[in-house]
Amino acid sequence: MNITSLAPLAVVLPILGAALTFLLIHHPRVQRAVSIAVLTLTLLLECWLLASVWDGGTAAVNIGGWLPPWGVVLVVDQFSSLMLVVSSAVSLAVLIYATGQGMADGDRDAPVSIFHPTYLILVAGVSNAFLTGDLFNLYVGFEILLTASYVLITLGGTGPRIRAGVTYVVVSVVSSVLFLIAIAMIYGATGTINMADLAIKLGELDQGTRTLLHVMLLVAFGIKAAVFPLSFWLPDSYPTAPAPVTAVFAGLLTKVGVYAMVRTETLLFPGDALNGPLMVAALLTMVVGILGALAQSDIKRLLSFTLVSHIGYMVFGLAMSTVAGLGAAVFYVAHHITVQTSLFLVTGLIERRGGSSSVDRVAGLAKLSPVLGVLFFIPAMNLAGIPPFSGFLGKLGLLQAGVELGTPLAYALVIGGVLTSLLTLLAIARVWNRAFWRKPEDAEHPDPVLLAAPADSATGDRAGKTNVTLLPRTMVGSTLGLVVFGVALTVFAGPLFRVADQSAQEMLDRTSYIHAVLGQDAPVPPVPPSVHPVQIQEGSGK
Amino acid sequence: MSVNLTLLTVMGALYACGIYLLLERSLTRVLLGLMLLANATNLLILATGGYSGLAPLFDKDTAAGDYNDPLPQALILTSIVISFAVTAFMLGIIYRTWVLARQDEIQDDAEDRRVAQTPSFDAEDDSVIPVETSEFPLATVMSGDRAVRADKAASEEQPGSLNVDPSPEGGGE
Numbered sequence: 001m002n003i004t005s006l007a008p009l010a011v012v013l014p015i016l017g018a019a020l021t022f023l024l025i026h027h028p029r030v031q032r033a034v035s036i037a038v039l040t041l042t043l044l045l046e047c048w049l050l051a052s053v054w055d056g057g058t059a060a061v062n063i064g065g066w067l068p069p070w071g072v073v074l075v076v077d078q079f080s081s082l083m084l085v086v087s088s089a090v091s092l093a094v095l096i097y098a099t100g101q102g103m104a105d106g107d108r109d110a111p112v113s114i115f116h117p118t119y120l121i122l123v124a125g126v127s128n129a130f131l132t133g134d135l136f137n138l139y140v141g142f143e144i145l146l147t148a149s150y151v152l153i154t155l156g157g158t159g160p161r162i163r164a165g166v167t168y169v170v171v172s173v174v175s176s177v178l179f180l181i182a183i184a185m186i187y188g189a190t191g192t193i194n195m196a197d198l199a200i201k202l203g204e205l206d207q208g209t210r211t212l213l214h215v216m217l218l219v220a221f222g223i224k225a226a227v228f229p230l231s232f233w234l235p236d237s238y239p240t241a242p243a244p245v246t247a248v249f250a251g252l253l254t255k256v257g258v259y260a261m262v263r264t265e266t267l268l269f270p271g272d273a274l275n276g277p278l279m280v281a282a283l284l285t286m287v288v289g290i291l292g293a294l295a296q297s298d299i300k301r302l303l304s305f306t307l308v309s310h311i312g313y314m315v316f317g318l319a320m321s322t323v324a325g326l327g328a329a330v331f332y333v334a335h336h337i338t339v340q341t342s343l344f345l346v347t348g349l350i351e352r353r354g355g356s357s358s359v360d361r362v363a364g365l366a367k368l369s370p371v372l373g374v375l376f377f378i379p380a381m382n383l384a385g386i387p388p389f390s391g392f393l394g395k396l397g398l399l400q401a402g403v404e405l406g407t408p409l410a411y412a413l414v415i416g417g418v419l420t421s422l423l424t425l426l427a428i429a430r431v432w433n434r435a436f437w438r439k440p441e442d443a444e445h446p447d448p449v450l451l452a453a454p455a456d457s458a459t460g461d462r463a464g465k466t467n468v469t470l471l472p473r474t475m476v477g478s479t480l481g482l483v484v485f486g487v488a489l490t491v492f493a494g495p496l497f498r499v500a501d502q503s504a505q506e507m508l509d510r511t512s513y514i515h516a517v518l519g520q521d522a523p524v525p526p527v528p529p530s531v532h533p534v535q536i537q538e539g540s541g542k
Numbered sequence: 543m544s545v546n547l548t549l550l551t552v553m554g555a556l557y558a559c560g561i562y563l564l565l566e567r568s569l570t571r572v573l574l575g576l577m578l579l580a581n582a583t584n585l586l587i588l589a590t591g592g593y594s595g596l597a598p599l600f601d602k603d604t605a606a607g608d609y610n611d612p613l614p615q616a617l618i619l620t621s622i623v624i625s626f627a628v629t630a631f632m633l634g635i636i637y638r639t640w641v642l643a644r645q646d647e648i649q650d651d652a653e654d655r656r657v658a659q660t661p662s663f664d665a666e667d668d669s670v671i672p673v674e675t676s677e678f679p680l681a682t683v684m685s686g687d688r689a690v691r692a693d694k695a696a697s698e699e700q701p702g703s704l705n706v707d708p709s710p711e712g713g714g715e
Contacts, residue, residue: 070613136617136620140620140624143624147624147627147628147631150628150631151631154635154638157638157642158642159642159643162635162638162639162642163639163648163649163651164651165635166569166635166639166648167648167651169628169631169632169635170564170572170576173576173628174564174576174579176624177576177579177580177583180583180587180621181583181586183587183617184583184586184587184589184590184614184617185586185590187587187590187613187614187617188589188590193613236651236654239653295657295660296657297657297660298653301653301657
């Protein structure tokens with residue numbers, strides 16, 4: 001029982017589970033039980049990984065016994081294991097929610113027997129991307145999760161889903177091609193694709209080549225993470241998918257892009273060569289994203305825009321490349337995965353209960369279903385960053401780190417961050433006022449279902465059959481579980497912040513990562529000298 | 543390290559055609575563009591392997607420098623498999639679009655168009671409230687030619703009626 005033999009199971013278990021559920025395609029009940037059991041097992045394994053990395057430090061696994069610079073290597077450090085635990089917990093909650101939805105509606109209405117295998121493949125891809133220490137294997141991990149997501153986003157093959165799916169598939173394929181081109185260029189320049197080896201060899205290249213490779217990787221990951229000029233595809237394609245699918249995409253997929261950006265910035269290209277442009281991109285992502293959210297009337301689209309906007313906070317933390325900034329960004333990623341996913345799950349429930357996800361139509365939900373109100377209110381306030389929730393703590397950490405840095409650009413981002421937080425509150429409050437507090441008859445386009453008296457179930461074409469359950473217990477329960485998990489992030493914010501700060505320190509230091517992969521006597525190159533314009537000005541001023 | 547010029551020229555041509563086709567509105571052309579881009583990238587990876595050499599099968603008498611670099615070929619193999627899967631999926635989507643809409647074109651996002659045409663005036667947020675609706679009898683308003691208390695005036699107000707004169711201050715004397 002050591003970490004080198006168990007770490008690959010985080011990827012292998014979901015893949016085996018996918019094969020098994022695929023074989024059980026005609027036995028939906030067994031299929032559900034198997035996929036939930038597999039994900040639970042994966043989650044427990046990853047909790048154990050996090051605990052052992054906490055004690056024993058970074059560990060590396062050579063797949064197939066090939067030695068590091070040549071073979072594929074999996075690296076378990078604090079950041080990757082933390083991401084694994086949070087992502088698996090969230091995907092387990094979403095899986096239970098999706099199972100509840102399938103049981104309530106009857107599986108015969110939609111050909112969703114393919115859902116479970118595809119979903120497990122998606123989880124395997126996400127785990128692979130978090131664990132890998134090899135650039136090409138990272139590409140493979142991205143492709144596994146993207147191909148699974150193509151199937152999930154077009155599930156059922158209705159007109160709107162196919163339309164949204166086309167945009168999503170084409171944009172994702174283009175970003176993957178860009179990533180592959182960057183890998184080819186990096187291999188041509190250095191002769192290696194092992195990330196620890198690259199950390200040493202990229203430093204020996206001249207500045208121009210380095211910047212070119214750096215920008216290519218950042219653009220490829222920027223599309224996947226939806227950073228502003230490259231975020232156009234996200235609000236267009238996410239909202240049409242089924243509620244659990246949108247929820248898991250919003251929580252995990254963009255964060256995998258953010259994770260890849262963090263690895264690129266800290267391990268491969270340390271120093272602050274591109275911090276200025278990244279900060280500008282972060283500011284634009286925050287402000288443009290939230291302004292887009294204010295214009296929407298559909299809750300799913302509104303949440304998609306807030307998702308884009310809050311990616312800006314993580315990029316801001318990353319672009320500071322200080323321990324405080326990066327640590328706050330790591331904390332924010334964990335917080336945002338949980339909160340954004342639970343908000344999308346609640347929106348799925350709102351759509352079920354209220355008949356629509358447009359705030360022009362739904363109304364009076366606070367009276368109809370107080371439980372739904374509580375479930376929406378807590379993560380919504382958490383997203384907007386109201387104290388004492390974890391959203392507030394994460395933003396506070398980012399803003400403090402920004403003030404500490406003290407450059408004009410950092411101050412601009414601090415102001416932009418506060419503004420975005422307030423505008424998020426405005427957008428969320430509009431949803432709350434209209435969907436929950438307004439009387440049904442006051443709605444602009446009132447929903448006839450909400451106004452009508454309860455239908456007599458003894459007559460009509462569904463007479464005798466059981467009606468569709470509006471709020472199945474499994475769906476409400478899994479959403480509640482995720483909301484409670486989000487609140488737990490607030491309660492245990494102290495230990496979580498410690499993990500985040502330690503992982504930030506590890507990542508900026510790079511020693512433990514390179515030593516774990518290449519052995520104790522591998523040279524750790526120094527971080528290149530700062531080229532920050534402000535610091536140069538200060539130096540020349542003295 | 544010498545690079546094969548023919549390969550590079552073909553690669554450049556494939557990239558150019560691929561990007562051109564990708565910008566078309568027809569889905570089949572977009573798919574062809576993506577395939578060209580993937581193949582151009584495969585050629586690029588091949589070019590990073592350096593000069594041509596012997597097949598990388600170990601033989602004691604061959605010097606290490608005579609072998610071809612096997613890694614790029616392994617990478618190309620993986621990327622061919624991936625692009626094959628994506629191409630098959632895209633063909634499925636294109637066929638589905640054809641079945642559903644009888645057209646092979648990328649369609650606009652209807653909700654996006656609707657939001658873009660929404661006027662900035664929002665009926666619920668921005669309307670002027672014509673009469674005093676507070677519970678506290680503060681003021682009188684003009685209804686026709688007589689003054690009534692604001693709390694009573696609310697009951698005379700019907701949607702669209704002109705009974706109560708909405709003065710610019712929003713009620714009051």
